[in-house]
Amino acid sequence: MESENRPLDALNRARGHRVMVELKNGKQFMGVLKAFDIHINTVLENAEERVEGEMTRKLGTVFLRGDTIILISPE
Amino acid sequence: MESENRPLDALNRARGHRVMVELKNGKQFMGVLKAFDIHINTVLENAEERVEGEMTRKLGTVFLRGDTIILISPE
Amino acid sequence: MESENRPLDALNRARGHRVMVELKNGKQFMGVLKAFDIHINTVLENAEERVEGEMTRKLGTVFLRGDTIILISPE
Amino acid sequence: MESENRPLDALNRARGHRVMVELKNGKQFMGVLKAFDIHINTVLENAEERVEGEMTRKLGTVFLRGDTIILISPE
Amino acid sequence: MESENRPLDALNRARGHRVMVELKNGKQFMGVLKAFDIHINTVLENAEERVEGEMTRKLGTVFLRGDTIILISPE
Amino acid sequence: MESENRPLDALNRARGHRVMVELKNGKQFMGVLKAFDIHINTVLENAEERVEGEMTRKLGTVFLRGDTIILISPE
Amino acid sequence: MESENRPLDALNRARGHRVMVELKNGKQFMGVLKAFDIHINTVLENAEERVEGEMTRKLGTVFLRGDTIILISPE
Incomplete structure (x- = not known):
């Protein structure tokens, strides 16, 4: 489907799941x-x-400004 | 609700509360x-x-320009 | 009031006052x-x-381009 | 064809194929x-x-924000 | 006057005068x-x-692209 | 002609030719x-x-994101 | 004239002349x-x-992307 070929669809499928x-x-x-x-x-x-692979902080809820992001990947 | 799934909704819920x-x-x-x-x-x-974890200045009210921000997190 | 909850309202209240x-x-x-x-x-x-806390220049009137600004705070 | 002379057409032809x-x-x-x-x-x-030519991570599905990209090339 | 409270008004008043x-x-x-x-x-x-305070070049007329500018101040 | 004085016209004339x-x-x-x-x-x-003047990779077809480009010059 | 007070007018007057x-x-x-x-x-x-003042390359025709430019000055 055309609608499944847009980049934000991949993010939409990851909603509610753990991502990096x-x-x-x-x-x-x-x-x-x-x-x-x-x-x-x-x-x-x-x-x-x-x-560098080490957990450094627990933040609960965090808002990340889009222009600071390189990539998002489901775990 | 759809309206609770937008990033700015998370900021809206933090309004009036302490954030980092x-x-x-x-x-x-x-x-x-x-x-x-x-x-x-x-x-x-x-x-x-x-x-680096040390309090360096008290500023009272401060306006932060959005494009300098990486993240906002409720304490 | 809704109109007092916008970031530029904070700047508006500082108009005519000293800021950093x-x-x-x-x-x-x-x-x-x-x-x-x-x-x-x-x-x-x-x-x-x-x-670094030292006064280095007196400039009289100065126009600062917005994209160079990190923060504005009333003194 | 005019429509084949736009840069995104080159990406479109690479859809479904391996790229770098x-x-x-x-x-x-x-x-x-x-x-x-x-x-x-x-x-x-x-x-x-x-x-530097060494495989460092397997990521499965990954969303890359456009403004971090220099180039895309079919393998 | 409201119209004198916009940043570009300050630049307008400097037109024809020496600025830094x-x-x-x-x-x-x-x-x-x-x-x-x-x-x-x-x-x-x-x-x-x-x-650093030293005159390094005379340029006659010069066009400066706006996004390279930090500040403009009348001398 | 006015239409030949726009920057993209120079790129248009280079279409199909080798460029750097x-x-x-x-x-x-x-x-x-x-x-x-x-x-x-x-x-x-x-x-x-x-x-630095040395050929380092052959890439076949390559899509270059515009904001990473400084200059384009026909060979 | 108002129309001669826009920055691009200065560039327009330089069209056809040598610039740096x-x-x-x-x-x-x-x-x-x-x-x-x-x-x-x-x-x-x-x-x-x-x-640094030394001629390093002859390029013939060159397209320069605007966001890489600091200044343009007629020679």
Whole structure:
């Protein structure tokens, strides 16, 4: 289907599931994908930050500004 | 509800509560989330700046330009 | 009031008062907030520049391009 | 045909085939091009990351934000 | 007057007068402000470049792209 | 003709010919200019990458995101 | 005249004449200004590159993407 070939459809299928978000500053956030918009502003729940594979912070709910994001991948 | 699945809804629920804002220059600001807009321009009250976990400045009210923000997380 | 919950309202209340503006290059400008717009282009009067807390220049009137600004805080 | 002379037509012909995506941070992602949009937001499947020619991670499905991409090339 | 409280009004009052323009690369240009637009694209006449207070080049007329400008201040 | 004085006209005349594209990361790509758009997203065919004058990769068809490009010049 | 006070008018008067274009990466291009648009995308003819005052390349016709340009000055 055409509608399943848009990039945001892949994010939509990941909604409610755990994802890994990688930022331009090299940090990663793991958490449940709660929301996103066309700017790729993203909200994770039960989020934790990882730097070089080590868990560095638990953040609960976190709003990530879209322009800081490199990639989002379902776990 | 669809309307609760947009990223700005998460910020809206944090309005009036203490949040942590992290900037691209590595600094953090803690304060009460007073206002934000679609650019993620954000106003905090009773704000303080932290650098590497140390409180470095008390700023009262502070307007943060949205494009300098990496993340916002309720405390 | 809804209209008092927008970020630019905080700037509007600071109009005519002394503010501190911090730039992405690490410099600060102190002065009377004369004008701003939706891009956060900002005009200060009786402005002075501070670098690491030291007053480095007196500039009188200064126009600051919005995209160079990190934060604005009333003194 | 005029319609075959637009840059996104080249991406369209690569849909469903393996491509290499190179990012501004120097990393490469290889995978099957599943989706892209006018911002060049891109989804790869069966993706793996390579740094200096070495495979460093398998990621399955990955959403890459368009503004982090330098180039996309069919393998 | 409301119309005198917009940032570009300050630039308008400086038109025809000598100004100092500071760029993101740290260089300054002094010259007569001939023209500007909403992007802060700016034209100076009788312009000279200064680096760390030293005059480094005379440029006559110079067009400065707005996104490279940090500040503009009347001398 | 007015229509020949727009920058994209120069690119249009280069279509189908070999060009050199220089990127912000310092790399060059040589290839036949197949397509471009108003964002300067560009597709080259029979492309090769050069770093400091040395050919480093053959890429066949390559899509270059416009915002990574500094210049395009016919060979 | 109002129409002569816009920044692009200064570029328009330079059309057909030799100009110096300075880029964000520190390089300069000298050549005859053939075309420009509102993004300051610029085409030079008989262009040569200079780095620290030394001529480093002859490029013939060159398209320069506007967002890489700091300044344009007639010689």
